[in-house]
Amino acid sequence: MSNTRDLGPDTAHGGDPAEPAVSTSRHIELASTHSAHNYDPLPVVIAEGSGAWVTDVEGRRHLDCLAGYSAMNFGHHNPELLEAAHRQLDRVTLTSRAFYNDRFAPFATALTELVGKEQMLPMNTGAEAVETGIKVARKWGYEVKGVPDGQARIVVAGGNFHGRTTTIISFSEDPEAFGGFGPYTPGFRVVPYADADAVAAAIDDTTVAVLIEPVQGEAGVIVPPPDYLPRVREICDRENVLLIADEVQSGLGRTGTVRACEHTGVVPDVYLFGKALGGGILPVSAVVADADVLGVIRPGQHGSTFGGNPLACAVGATVVRMLRDGPYLENVRQLAPVLDTRIKEFVGNGVVSARSIGLWAGIDVDPALATGRELCERLLGKGVLVKDTHGSTIRLSPPLIITEDDLNWALDRVGEVLADLRAGN
């Protein structure tokens, strides 16, 4: 090649020769000029991935400890998922639900059997699953519970993250998420997370649902006390209110179980799944509940052009099979104590507090030492990809297939960065 000055290391491994890779700085300049700044990415341009590792355009390898906010639970370039997707790409990819497609029923059957519910409603993104859950709960409230029309209310938790639509940000407590986007959708009441008494106090005759994350992800991996969900379940039973568990991030293996709710034995009325359900290949989400709940939605009342498409169903069914039959949950269970022990060793050494469940950890960096962003930038320099959340917290959520050696390697790097910062380097 003659003019390689501005090109990446090579385009042979997967790059499209018609679109030669550009250097990190040039890519960032172009992205910054030609895309909205709704994200502030760390300065790394990923070109390829395999397992828990990614390679950037400069040829440097990084251990991916974010895993696409858990959308990449099964690792990059997962051969089983790729095979399922490739096979389906060669058959049919989109039919719309004006017709049946032959991948739909197998996916619906597998997912509902996996979580022990009767029916599912497929959508694409997590936010759409949440929106669907809200619509189902409201309609259930009017048709089944008998709430006067237009008055249905849903109780949600402070510090929640359920997505980015106008209705969902209406009950966010994060000024970045809701500020400037009003007018807001009414019908929600926010109570403190992990406070079952507050849930009970917020419920009245118009309440149709309690919507909560079994573990709050974006808030910094907040694990509520073990009696919280069981008590909320009791309250919902007593008050004839649906319990909706947003398992978009906590579900599908992240905590070592199919559903984070399993840790406390709680069975919600409605599950919301997303992220990992698409195997990191395409957006796939679903609302899963029994027929007495999902049955309130009849033809023409809700839908999605892409929801339940054959490619999504083929990948989603493979995700279900992998969770059911594969080694993923077991790997999480084996590595969870390693992660928990090691992050707790950081406490007092530049970290104020740390907690984890499964392969999911939140580490609060001492703000006097560094911001979460600074820590992430330093870790990037050492080949570990993580993301800060809410200022001084970093969240670790490596792919469920990570090895113990790789996990320890990443945690060694975290320890090094904290030591550097403490030494003033």
Ligand SMILES: *Cc1c(COP(=O)(O)O)cnc(C)c1O
């Ligand atoms: C990510 C997330 C969502 C939204 O999912 P999108 O696919 O980004 O719309 C909803 N709920 C929870 C708990 C999430 O973590």
